[in-house]
Amino acid sequence: MASRYQDAKGNFIVQFTGLDGTSRKTVWIGKVNENEAQLFEIRIGEILASRLTGYPFKTVTASWLASLPQKSKKKLIAVGLIEPEKPSEPENVVTLGEFLDGYIDRRSDDVKAGTLIMYGMTVRNLKDCFGVGKSLVSIHAGDADDFRRFLKKKEKLADATVNRRCQFAITLFRDAVRRKYITSNPFEGIGKGSTANPERQRFISHETIGKVIDACPNAEWKLLVALSRYGGLRVPSEPMLLRWQDVDTVDWKRMLVHSPKTEHHQGHATREVPIFPELRPYFEDVFELSADKKSLWVLPSFETLRQKAIKAGDWRHVNTRRMLVKYIERAGVELWPRIWHNLRSSRQTELTDLFPSHIVNAWLGNSEKVANKHYLQVLESHFEKALQITCSDAQKTPETTGNQKTQIADVKRKTPEIQAQAMISGVKGMSDTGFEPVTSTV
Numbered sequence: 001m002a003s004r005y006q007d008a009k010g011n012f013i014v015q016f017t018g019l020d021g022t023s024r025k026t027v028w029i030g031k032v033n034e035n036e037a038q039l040f041e042i043r044i045g046e047i048l049a050s051r052l053t054g055y056p057f058k059t060v061t062a063s064w065l066a067s068l069p070q071k072s073k074k075k076l077i078a079v080g081l082i083e084p085e086k087p088s089e090p091e092n093v094v095t096l097g098e099f100l101d102g103y104i105d106r107r108s109d110d111v112k113a114g115t116l117i118m119y120g121m122t123v124r125n126l127k128d129c130f131g132v133g134k135s136l137v138s139i140h141a142g143d144a145d146d147f148r149r150f151l152k153k154k155e156k157l158a159d160a161t162v163n164r165r166c167q168f169a170i171t172l173f174r175d176a177v178r179r180k181y182i183t184s185n186p187f188e189g190i191g192k193g194s195t196a197n198p199e200r201q202r203f204i205s206h207e208t209i210g211k212v213i214d215a216c217p218n219a220e221w222k223l224l225v226a227l228s229r230y231g232g233l234r235v236p237s238e239p240m241l242l243r244w245q246d247v248d249t250v251d252w253k254r255m256l257v258h259s260p261k262t263e264h265h266q267g268h269a270t271r272e273v274p275i276f277p278e279l280r281p282y283f284e285d286v287f288e289l290s291a292d293k294k295s296l297w298v299l300p301s302f303e304t305l306r307q308k309a310i311k312a313g314d315w316r317h318v319n320t321r322r323m324l325v326k327y328i329e330r331a332g333v334e335l336w337p338r339i340w341h342n343l344r345s346s347r348q349t350e351l352t353d354l355f356p357s358h359i360v361n362a363w364l365g366n367s368e369k370v371a372n373k374h375y376l377q378v379l380e381s382h383f384e385k386a387l388q389i390t391c392s393d394a395q396k397t398p399e400t401t402g403n404q405k406t407q408i409a410d411v412k413r414k415t416p417e418i419q420a421q422a423m424i425s426g427v428k429g430m431s432d433t434g435f436e437p438v439t440s441t442v
Helices: 034-053 059-067 070-078 096-107 113-130 141-154 159-178 206-215 219-229 280-290 300-312 321-331 339-352 357-364 368-375 380-387 391-395 402-413 416-429
Strands: 002-006 012-017 024-030 254-258 270-274
Touching (some): 002 034, 012 034, 024 034, 096 159, 206 219, 219 280, 219 300
Antiparallel strands (some): 254 270
16 A cells, blocks of 8 residues: 655655545655664555544554654645644633732732732732733743833832832742643742842931920820830731730739731730830820720720721721821921831830840741841941950950959849849930931931
C-alpha cells in the first residue's frame, strides 16, 4: 500500500495511492537512517488502512502520530492522510475586573473593614492601570513593573504607599494562582520596599501635649488625648470601647483594653495596660463627673459615634482627627503629621527607654517588628546620652562600686509599682525634640 524509495541525494520518499484510489501521493521524509524510513513507511501504511476501512488508529500508530514534530504532521496533512488539528476550545478566560470584584466579595466577611478599604484602593489602581477587560493570563512581570511606575508617576503616591499597594497586589494575585487562573504570580518581588515613612514621624513632648490637653473643651476629650499620648491606646477604637468595669478605680493600677485591631489574632483581643502616673488625674476627673450617671462607658459623650462604628464594623466612621486639629491650633502649637499615630509612637519610644521591649509591646499591643518599623524613633536625647558614655562605662558591672550596689539594693526593696512610677516620672525630663526636622514647638 505504501512504498519506500531513496533518491540519488540520499533522501527517503514514501509513495502511496491516495484515498480517491487514482492519484499517487508522495511524502518526502528526508535524510534519515534506514530504520526510521522503514518505520515511517509502516506507519503511513497503517494510517492509510485505517482511513480506508474507517477503523480507528491502532494505539501504537496514534502514539507515533502524537510524537511527530509539527513539520512532519503538516506533510501528512498535505497528502490527506490526517486531518488538520482542530484548535482547542478556549478555556473560560477570567478578566482582571471579574477576578478583582470576586476577590473583594469573598473577603468582605473575613477581614476588617479598614483592611477591605485598603484592598479596594489597590483594586481601583489595578483597574485604572490595566483596564477591567484585560485577561489575567496576559499580565506578566513587566506589567507589574509598569503598575509600580503607574502608582509613583500617575497617582503620585509616596514610596511607602507604593510599596504597600504592591504588597496588596501580591496578595491578590497569589489568590489567582491558588485558584489556577494563572500559573505564577507576576507581582512577586516588586513590593519588597519599606512601608514605613520616617519623614512623617514626630516626637510629641510632654510640654506640647500638655498645651493641647489644656485646650480641649472637657474632661472626656482631655482623657482621650491623654490615653493616646500617655497610655499608648489606638484612637478611636480602644478608648471608646473602654468601660469602667475594665478600669481599676480603687487603686488606679491598670486597665483592660479591648482592641478591634488585633482581636483576630489569638490571645490578642484584650491587653492589660498600666494606669501611668501622668494618666491617672485625667481618669479621676472623668470618673468624678460620671459617678452619679452610672455610665457603662468611660467616654459616654461619644456614644453616637461609638454605636455607628460598632454597627458598621469600621472605626473609620469615627472622625476624631478634625476636632483634635482644632484643639492643636487653639493651643498655639504647630500641627504635626499623623496626629494620633505620633502620640502613640511617642509613648512607645519613651517607654522603650525605660522597660524591656517585650513589656512595652505587650502594653501597647504591637509586635516587635511593627514597633521597630512604625513606632520607635531616634531622639536628640539619645545622641546626647551617647556623647556621655564611653566604652569603659559600657563594660562596667554593678559590682564595680559600693555606691552602685547600694542603689540597686534600694531599687529591689521598692514594689514594682513604685519602680514603674519612679522610672516614668523621669521621662518628663526627655528632650522636646526628636530626630526629625525641628520646629519651634514640636
